[in-house]
Structure formats: C-alpha cells, structure tokens
Amino acid sequence: MTADVFPGTGLFQRAAAAFADCVPVDPADEGLFGPGSVTWRLYADLSAPVSGLRSLLLQALHPLAMAGVDQHSQWRDDPGARYASTAAYVLTTTYGDKAAARAAATRVRKIHEHVRGTDPVTGKPYAASDPALLIWVHAALVDSGLAAADRYGIALSDADKDRHVAEMTAVAEIIGVPPVPFADGGAPASVAELDAYFAAVRPDLATSRSTEDTATYLLGMPDIEPELADVWRVLAAAAVTSLPEWARAMYQFGAGGPAPDSVPPSREEVRQVLGILDAVYLGEPGVLEARQRLTLRMRGAEQRRADQARAGQTGAEQAR
Amino acid sequence: MSEPRLRVSRGLTAMRLAARGGARYAVNAPRLFAAAGEHRQRLRDDLALRTAQDVADTLGTMKGVLMKIGQLASYVDAGLAPPARRVLSALQDSVPPMSPELAAGVIEAEFGAPPAAVFGEWDPLPIAAASIGQVHRAITRDGQAVAVKVQYPGIAETIAADLGNVALIRSLLKMAAPAQDVEELIEELRERIGEELDYRHEADNQRLFADYFDGHPTARVPRIVDELSTARVITSELAAGARFGEMLSWSQEERDLAAETIYRFTFRSLYEMRAFNGDPHPGNYLFEPGGRVTFLDFGLVKRFSDDEIRPLIEMVDALCLNDDPEAFRRAMEGAGFLKPDAPIPTADVVAHMSLFYDTIRDRGPRTMTSEYSSVVARRYVDFKSPLAAYAKIPRSYVILQRINLGLFAVLGQMNATADWRSISEEIWPFVLAPP
Numbered sequence: 014m015t016a017d018v019f020p021g022t023g024l025f026q027r028a029a030a031a032f033a034d035c036v037p038v039d040p041a042d043e044g045l046f047g048p049g050s051v052t053w054r055l056y057a058d059l060s061a062p063v064s065g066l067r068s069l070l071l072q073a074l075h076p077l078a079m080a081g082v083d084q085h086s087q088w089r090d091d092p093g094a095r096y097a098s099t100a101a102y103v104l105t106t107t108y109g110d111k112a113a114a115r116a117a118a119t120r121v122r123k124i125h126e127h128v129r130g131t132d133p134v135t136g137k138p139y140a141a142s143d144p145a146l147l148i149w150v151h152a153a154l155v156d157s158g159l160a161a162a163d164r165y166g167i168a169l170s171d172a173d174k175d176r177h178v179a180e181m182t183a184v185a186e187i188i189g190v191p192p193v194p195f196a197d198g199g200a201p202a203s204v205a206e207l208d209a210y211f212a213a214v215r216p217d218l219a220t221s222r223s224t225e226d227t228a229t230y231l232l233g234m235p236d237i238e239p240e241l242a243d244v245w246r247v248l249a250a251a252a253v254t255s256l257p258e259w260a261r262a263m264y265q266f267g268a269g270g271p272a273p274d275s276v277p278p279s280r281e282e283v284r285q286v287l288g289i290l291d292a293v294y295l296g297e298p299g300v301l302e303a304r305q306r307l308t309l310r311m312r313g314a315e316q317r318r319a320d321q322a323r324a325g326q327t328g329a330e331q332a333r
Numbered sequence: 334m335s336e337p338r339l340r341v342s343r344g345l346t347a348m349r350l351a352a353r354g355g356a357r358y359a360v361n362a363p364r365l366f367a368a369a370g371e372h373r374q375r376l377r378d379d380l381a382l383r384t385a386q387d388v389a390d391t392l393g394t395m396k397g398v399l400m401k402i403g404q405l406a407s408y409v410d411a412g413l414a415p416p417a418r419r420v421l422s423a424l425q426d427s428v429p430p431m432s433p434e435l436a437a438g439v440i441e442a443e444f445g446a447p448p449a450a451v452f453g454e455w456d457p458l459p460i461a462a463a464s465i466g467q468v469h470r471a472i473t474r475d476g477q478a479v480a481v482k483v484q485y486p487g488i489a490e491t492i493a494a495d496l497g498n499v500a501l502i503r504s505l506l507k508m509a510a511p512a513q514d515v516e517e518l519i520e521e522l523r524e525r526i527g528e529e530l531d532y533r534h535e536a537d538n539q540r541l542f543a544d545y546f547d548g549h550p551t552a553r554v555p556r557i558v559d560e561l562s563t564a565r566v567i568t569s570e571l572a573a574g575a576r577f578g579e580m581l582s583w584s585q586e587e588r589d590l591a592a593e594t595i596y597r598f599t600f601r602s603l604y605e606m607r608a609f610n611g612d613p614h615p616g617n618y619l620f621e622p623g624g625r626v627t628f629l630d631f632g633l634v635k636r637f638s639d640d641e642i643r644p645l646i647e648m649v650d651a652l653c654l655n656d657d658p659e660a661f662r663r664a665m666e667g668a669g670f671l672k673p674d675a676p677i678p679t680a681d682v683v684a685h686m687s688l689f690y691d692t693i694r695d696r697g698p699r700t701m702t703s704e705y706s707s708v709v710a711r712r713y714v715d716f717k718s719p720l721a722a723y724a725k726i727p728r729s730y731v732i733l734q735r736i737n738l739g740l741f742a743v744l745g746q747m748n749a750t751a752d753w754r755s756i757s758e759e760i761w762p763f764v765l766a767p768p
Binding site: 244284286288291292293308309312 | 379380390393394395396399416419420421422423424426427494495498500501504505
C-alpha cells in the first residue's frame with residue numbers, strides 16, 4: 014500500500030479511507046486472525062486510537078528503527094500519508110484475507126530491502142529487514158493494544174491477553190520474523206514473553222532529535238482539523254499516560270501528558286473524547302459500512318461458537 | 334367481561350388498527366427502518382442491538398449526546414457545518430433497532446412482566462425509530478390500540494454522565510453550529526436533553542397538550558395511557574393518518590387546511606398555554622383530510638413564563654398593530670434580543686426584523702413558499718448585517734427559533750396559502766378577535 018493511494022487533506026479522511034478500503038467485502042478466507050479472534054475484538058475497541066498513538070511513541074525510542082524511518086521515508090514532508098500507509102498495512106493484515114495479507118507483507122518486505130544504512134546517532138549499521146527491528150516494532154504494537162485497552166477500553170481476561178499476543182505472532186512472521194519460539198529468536202507469544210522482551214531490549218533504546226520530532230508531531234498534531242485540536246490533546250495525554258514509566262522517563266514526559274506537571278486524564282474523559290473521534294470517523298465515507306461488515310462477521314462467529322457449544326453439549330448428553 | 338367477548342373485541346381492534354393505517358405508518362416510518370429494501374432490513378435485523386452493552390457501544394461515550402446536540406443545533410441554526418451534518422447522519426444510520434428480546438426486556442424491567450402479560454397484544458417489531466428509543470404497536474388488555482415508545486436500556490444514565498462534560502460539549506457545539514452564541518446554547522441544550530431522558534417529562538408535556546386541545550375540531554394530540562407509562566416507556570393512543578410526504582400529494586386546498594391547523598396549533602399553544610413544542614418536524618405530524626392533524630412527539634417542549642412571553646407580544650403589537658418602531662425596538666431590547674444603545678437607526682432595525690413578521694403585517698391571503706422560508710433562514714443567520722454585532726438570542730428563546738427555521742420551512746414545503754394575519758388575530762390574546 015503506498016501513500017498515494019489515500020490522498021486527502023486530513024489525517025482522519027485518510028485513515029478512514031484506508032479502513033473502508035482494507036476491510037474486504039467478499040474475503041476468500043478468514044485471514045490471519047478471523048472474526049472469532051481476540052485481535053478482532055481488541056481492534057474494534059474504542060481504545061484503538063490511543064493504542065496507535067502510544068505504539069508510534071514507543072517505536073520511536075529505538076534509534077535504529079527511527080533511523081530507518083527518518084532516512085528512507087518522507088514522513089516529515091507528508092506525515093499523514095506515512096501514517097495512512099502504515100494504517101493500511103495493519104488493517105490489511107488484520108482484516109484482509111490471507112492472500113491480501115501476504116501481498117501487503119510482500120510489498121513492505123520489498124521496500125524494507127532498500128531500507129538500510131548507518132544510524133547517525135549510534136553509528137551502528139541497520140537494516141529494516143533485521144528480525145530484531147521487526148520484533149521491536151511488532152512488540153510495541155502488541156503491547157500498546159493491551160495497554161490502551163487496559164486503561165481506556167474493554168477488560169480482557171489474562172487468558173485473552175495471552176491469546177492476543179500469541180495470535181499476533183502470525184503477523185510478525187509474514188513480515189520476516191522467524192517462525193520459531195521467542196527463546197529461539199521469534200516474536201513473543203505470551204504476555205510474560207512480551208514483558209521479558211521489553212526488559213531485555215531497554216539497553217538498546219535512546220532518544221534523539223528524530224525521536225523528539227516524531228513526538229512533537231504526534232502529540233501536537235499540527236495538521237489536524239482545528240475543530241479536533243482539543244480532542245487530540247486529551248488523546249495525546251491518554252497515550253502518554255499509558256506508556257510504561259521508563260518510556261515516559263526517556264521522553265521526560267509528565268505522568269499524565271507531555272508537560273512535566275501533567276495529571277493523567279480520567280478514563281471517563283478519555284472515553285468521551287474517543288467517542289467523539291469515533292463519531293467523526295463514522296462520518297467519513299465507507300466507514301460505517303466497513304464496520305457493519307466486521308460486526309456481521311463477528312456476530313456470525315459468535316453464533317457458530319454458540320451452536321457448536323450446544324452441539325457439543327447434546328453430543329455429551331447422548332454419549333451419557 | 335366474558336372471555337369470548339374480549340377476544341372478539343380484541344380481534345376487531347386489531348382489524349381496525351390495521352385498517353386505520355398502522356401499516357402505512359410502518360412503511361412511512363423514519364428512514365432508520367424505511368430506507369430499507371429487504372436486504373437492508375435483514376442487515377438491520379442482523380445488526381440489532383441485543384444487549385445493554387450494544388446500546389452503550391453504539392450510543393454511549395458521547396455519541397448519543399452528539400446526536401442530540403446535532404439535532405438541536407440543527408433546530409437553531411439554518412445550516413449545520415457540513416462535516417457535522419455528515420457525522421450526524423452517519424450516527425443516525427449507525428443505530429439499529431433493538432432486538433425484540435431487548436425491547437421486551439425494557440418492558441419487563443419497567444412493569445415487572447413481559448409485554449405479552451402487560452399488553453393484550455404486542456408487536457415485537459418496531460414501527461418507527463424514536464429519540465433514544467423505538468416505537469412498538471400494541472393493544473392494551475382492554476382493547477385499546479396504542480403506540481408504545483420504549484427507551485434503549487441504560488441510555489439515560491450514559492447520556493446523563495456524558496452531559497457532565499461541559500468543556501467537551503462546548504467544543505462540539507462550536508463544531509456543529511459555528512454561527513451560534515455557544516454559551517447561551519449550552520445550558521439550554523443540557524437542560525432540554527436532560528429532560529428528554531426521562532420520558533415522564535414528555536408524558537407530562539403530552540398530557541398538557543392533549544388536555545388543552547381536547548375537543549379541538551382539527552388539532553389532535555394522542556392521549557397518554559398513564560398506567561402504561563414510566564420513565565422509560567410512554568404509551569399513548571395509536572394515531573392514524575398520512576405522513577407528511579403523502580399529504581404533499583393531496584390537493585392544495587387540503588394542504589392549506591392542514592397548514593392552518595399546524596399554524597393555529599403552534600401559536601395558540603405558545604400564546605395561551607405558554608408552551609412551545611420545539612420540534613415542528615415533518616415526521617411529527619399525521620394528516621387526515623379536512624385539515625385534521627395529529628401531533629406526535631413532545632420530547633422537546635419549552636414552557637415560558639408570562640415575563641418571557643410578554644416581550645414577544647409587545648413586539649407583535651408594536652410592529653403589526655400599532656406601527657410603533659420605537660416601541661418595537663424597546664421590546665426587543667427588553668427581551669435581550671438587541672443590546673441597548675446599539676448605534677443602529679431604528680428604521681434599520683425594523684427593516685431587518687420585519688421579514689420575520691412579513692406574513693402577519695397585513696390582512697389578506699398570503700402564500701408561504703419555500704423561497705420565503707429560505708430567505709427567513711438566511712436572514713436569521715446573516716451575521717454580516719450591521720445588526721449582528723448587537724443582536725443575540727437569549728437562552729429562554731433559543732428553542733423558539735424553530736418557528737423561524739422549522740415551522741416556516743414546513744409551511745413553505747406545503748406551499749400553504751391562508752390569511753395568516755386574520756388567523757393570528759384570533760389567536761393573539763391582546764386582540765381577542767372573535768374566532
């Protein structure tokens with residue numbers, strides 16, 4: 014998915030166009046996760062925008078990942094486009110059928126082949142296809158989904174959290190993470206492995222000018238529609254609040270937002286703002302229909318599960 | 334009453350119900366259900382709200398509030414900003430009806446028994462969408478055909494909580510209605526929306542109007558069935574009649590009669606009951622030949638004090654009866670519509686304002702056209718006029734702007750001709766012409 018696919022002025026228009034486009038009308042199969050997955054349930058949650066923002070803030074803390082983005086993409090010229098293409102990738106691998114997910118991954122892997130160089134901050138060489146960097150980006154995404162839902166969204170059981178992390182290894186593997194256990198260099202497959210991963214990777218992290226630029230852009234959101242600026246401020250505070258404490262310390266953020274003396278916004282306030290954002294999103298062409306397509310498939314999966322459970326029960330009774 | 338007779342009477346009522354246009358009501362129901370090919374209808378069923386959690390996901394976290402604000406803002410501002418209009422219509426489309434089980438659950442929670450026990454007959458499929466709820470047909474245990482408005486479970490609590498976030502509502506209003514003085518709107522809208530959440534307010538309003546118009550030859554308000562109405566459920570007589578769109582295909586003579594009834598209803602209730610139904614919306618009328626109109630939906634009613642009505646009367650009196658521009662200006666200033674000592678010649682004030690009184694300044698037949706209603710709406714939001722800097726709409730009168738922006742649009746669509754001045758003279762309490 015290239016940036017040009019979703020031209021437009023506002024961030025929301027582009028994100029919405031990506032969503033409407035990437036949720037298939039007539040998928041060949043259930044894709045990498047399917048409508049019964051925890052991943053679909055989590056991604057349909059109101060907290061998703063906080064997760065996205067937190068995930069970008071976290072990802073920017075790895076100098077080698079940041080160097081790749083900085084030296085090889087035009088994000089500074091057109092950050093909205095860069096964001097839309099990332100969103101389109103995530104949406105396609107989440108909701109598309111397997112062929113669409115694989116095609117999207119192949120495209121990104123091709124781009125990654127050329128994304129290599131030397132990081133000016135650490136002097137280290139980097140390559141976007143390096144599994145270590147791919148796992149970093151992946152882990153930040155997975156961790157952010159769970160952290161944002163924890164604070165501002167649905168309550169997942171511990172078992173469902175583990176299931177989500179395990180489900181997500183599929184999306185790590187199609188982009189080039191070796192399909193092996195975490196201990197052998199694969200993606201984390203449980204919450205415990207995710208936590209262990211972050212503990213281990215922290216010495217590699219650092220902030221730089223690029224990190225600061227990224228955060229300044231994401232939190233200040235200069236391109237946003239003026240009517241949404243107030244709303245964005247709450248969203249930014251929520252994303253910062255949900256970061257791990259060590260990440261906030263690296264950025265020198267306050268407890269509840271970018272300002273040192275900031276107080277965390279309440280769950281209620283954040284959810285109200287997320288509701289507004291969601292309504293604005295719904296107002297974009299195709300979003301409601303795409304969402305209905307997903308709801309119908311998720312309800313279908315739920316129904317099938319209930320039917321199977323009933324059939325199983327009947328079977329058990331007959332066996333007795 | 335013996336059992337067989339009851340059954341017969343129920344059967345008769347059901348037939349009458351069907352014959353009296355219950356089905357038509359369903360066909361012409363608001364677009365939520367009507368937009369509806371078979372496929373679309375099935376989609377709606379598949380997406381139905383099945384649990385209170387579904388309701389909260391769909392209408393909680395500001396979305397219900399946003400819908401109400403959008404509706405109300407569209408009542409007081411001729412043109413919502415296009416993005417706001419888009420959001421509003423997507424939000425409306427995003428709310429499917431409740432599943433039959435969920436709606437039945439509300440009845441059970443309110444009356445302690447399922448619909449089949451509370452009513453003689455209960456139609457599990459809604460016939461119309463309503464504000465934060467939906468309308469079902471039913472027949473009471475003593476055989477009366479009724480419309481039952483059922484509120485979404487949990488919606489009142491979530492909207493009430495969301496209404497507490499005044500800062501967010503302020504920025505929403507700025508988005509939705511940039512032309513308005515937001516501070517004047519906020520409290521009024523919060524209060525009105527808060528009232529709408531408790532259906533007992535609406536039932537009280539409807540009782541007030543039903544009593545007042547009891548026996549009126551053409552205006553009719555369905556009676557509330559007290560024992561089947563609660564904070565979450567309103568049961569009223571099932572009304573019959575043609576919807577607005579169908580009425581527009583009637584002869585002009587019939588349309589004129591219907592328009593006269595709407596006009597009389599609006600101003601008689603304002604000047605005599607001192608209550609205004611702030612929702613002169615085409616969907617809230619049912620028409621029968623001979624100018625008979627049934628008025629539905631009293632969720633948004635504003636009651637006025639004598640002190641609030643007096644300046645309105647003085648303005649009419651000064652402009653239309655006594656031709657006294659200075660008195661007109663003083664009345665405007667007294668009500669807070671115009672700042673005192675505004676450096677605008679009184680002649681200009683009158684010239685600007687007289688458009689709103691155009692149809693009642695002189696006797697004789699006048700036609701309300703869509704052109705007239707658009708000119709009124711444009712003049713109303715004309716912030717380039719020299720008057721704009723000194724004019725404002727005080728809080729109590731916010732909802733009255735629906736006369737300029739809603740009622741005239743309805744009458745304009747009907748292309749209605751009448752001697753509005755003479756009708757008004759019958760209504761104006763200070764003239765008391767013979768009816």
